[in-house]
Amino acid sequence: MKVLQNFKAVMQGRIKKAYKLMEKCCICPRKCGVNRLKGQIGFCKAGLLPMVSSFHAHFGEEPPISGRSGSGTIFFTHCSLRCVFCQNHPISQLGSGKEVSVEELAGMMLKLQAEGCHNINFVTPAHYMPQILKAVFIAKELGLNIPLVYNSGGYESIEALEILDGIIDIYMPDMKYSDSSSAKKYSNAPDYFEINKIAVKEMYRQVGDLKMDRGIAKKGLLIRHLVLPEDLAGSQEVFEFIANELSPDTYVNVMAQYYSGYLADKYPEIDRRITAREYMEAIRLAEKAGLKNGFRQVMSTIMRKRIPEWTDNLKGL
């Protein structure tokens, strides 16, 4: 009983703290300073109520996340990054979605759990962290007990992440770029790598290496790195940071599915898919950095399919 009361008190304290961050919004590193509690809108365009584009069981995530029964994904509208190649741009940039109450959001989580999903997977959650936290509290009171996945672009403030300590089970951030000129040009975030490194370190401090039970992720960190044409993501530095500053055991998904979507055709250097050679070079760099665990795309699916198939080691291309 005491544990439950403590949980309630801790959650209520965290929710209060999280909502306070929206008063002069500093939930993400943009630190816009707008009062979202009064309906003001900042860079990400998110308001007070969360907006959800869709929620459903997802079978295309990494094997330990999707498993056999699917990952219970909830796609949030808007984003604090502006990636010109965003594959979800109708949701992240064009505002596709519907405002929901936190009670409705909690109901979505419970529905996904009832459908048998292995986890609740918050996709692009950073700008709605307080509302998600409140909804999690409501849902947990009503029986939510599957792992919570924080699936983000990796551009997070440390203050926001600290509030989630002990609540999020699996962090699944991107590490998009080590190169600040690419981060500026393609995501309007020149400080991306500096912020991203601090955020991912904090995530790792909270949850450690990925732990699985019969192949299904229960807790830990899984990093995604999207290989860009011409090595514009600066993959080597990303892999070296992960291996040296986190752990060589960190799970990394080296992703090959880049394509020229949204506004990418305005940038000739990224207006194409990556080649098999570019992908193989990225895998080589991951191995050279000392990374041992992760996922790479099955070679035969590169360039042919949008939904990749994964193999669970980084070796043996």
Ligand code: SF4
């Ligand atoms: S969450 Fe949105 S409004 Fe708040 S600081 Fe970030 S971009 Fe600005």
